[in-house]
Amino acid sequence: QKEVEQNSGPLSVPEGAIASLNCTYSDRVSQSFFWYRQYSGKSPELIMSIYSNGDKEDGRFTAQLNKASQYVSLLIRDSQPSDSATYLCAVLPKIGNEKLTFGTGTRLTIIP
Amino acid sequence: SAVISQKPSRDICQRGTSLTIQCQVDSQVTMMFWYRQQPGQSLTLIATANQGSEATYESGFVIDKFPISRPNLTFSTLTVSNMSPEDSSIYLCSVKGTRAYNEQFFGPGTRLTVL
Numbered sequence: 001q002k003e004v005e006q007n008s009g010p011l012s013v014p015e016g017a018i019a020s021l022n023c024t025y026s027d028r029v030s031q032s033f034f035w036y037r038q039y040s041g042k043s044p045e046l047i048m049s050i051y052s053n054g055d056k057e058d059g060r061f062t063a064q065l066n067k068a069s070q071y072v073s074l075l076i077r078d079s080q081p082s083d084s085a086t087y088l089c090a091v092l093p094k095i096g097n098e099k100l101t102f103g104t105g106t107r108l109t110i111i112p
Numbered sequence: 113s114a115v116i117s118q119k120p121s122r123d124i125c126q127r128g129t130s131l132t133i134q135c136q137v138d139s140q141v142t143m144m145f146w147y148r149q150q151p152g153q154s155l156t157l158i159a160t161a162n163q164g165s166e167a168t169y170e171s172g173f174v175i176d177k178f179p180i181s182r183p184n185l186t187f188s189t190l191t192v193s194n195m196s197p198e199d200s201s202i203y204l205c206s207v208k209g210t211r212a213y214n215e216q217f218f219g220p221g222t223r224l225t226v227l
Contacts, residue, residue, distance in 0.1 A: 031214075032214045034215065034216075036218075042220070042221075043202075043204055043218040043219060043220050043221040044155070044204075044218050045218070046113075046215055046216070046217060046218075049215055088154060088155070090216075092214050098143055098145075098160070098208060098214060098216075099145075099157055099160070099170075100145075100155075100157065100206075100216055102154045102155045102156075103154060104153070104154045105154055
């Protein structure tokens with residue numbers, strides 16, 4: 001079992017709709033969870049971090065964490081063509097361990 | 113977040129040669145990391161660059177192949193030695209942010225092609 005799993009996509013979403021990206025992780029003691037956006041040919045950009053169960057909202061982005069289910073998701077509301085990118089889920093296993101483990105990423109395409 | 117720069121941004125190298133990649137941060141940071149992203153793949157941690165001591169390498173990566181220096185809290189280098197086409201990748205440095213959270217921020221990357 002991979003440590004961090006994501007559907008590779010591609011995921012196609014109409015402009016203006018909600019894009020839902022999912023990630024599961026295997027290490028139950030993981031503490032910190034991150035979503036990175038990576039445009040083609042560019043480096044990953046941190047867009048959301050979440051540490052506690054529940055939802056965290058930032059603009060059009062909402063991160064959701066469910067530690068019991070070992071599941072973290074990212075919702076993008078009012079999707080725009082500029083949201084088309086690969087979204088990487090990353091997990092830090094425990095406090096004091098600084099090594100991020102990345103999922104393989106989900107390629108998202110917003111259709112105008 | 114800190115501003116991170118990398119040099120070179122890209123290079124094309126011949127098999128058997130070595131390339132040194134530089135990572136510069138505009139503020140002092142406690143932790144710096146080097147990652148590799150092979151074509152179409154996700155990111156893999158190569159090593160943690162430790163200031164004033166030897167880097168900590170992940171499984172599958174060795175110092176002879178990927179020597180790392182970190183002379184101070186704002187600068188690190190990664191050398192890719194005796195390159196082969198399999199080393200063609202994007203190499204990224206990242207730094208831990210200054211907030212209490214464990215956020216990491218990436219430099220722009222170095223795209224390496226080995227012929």
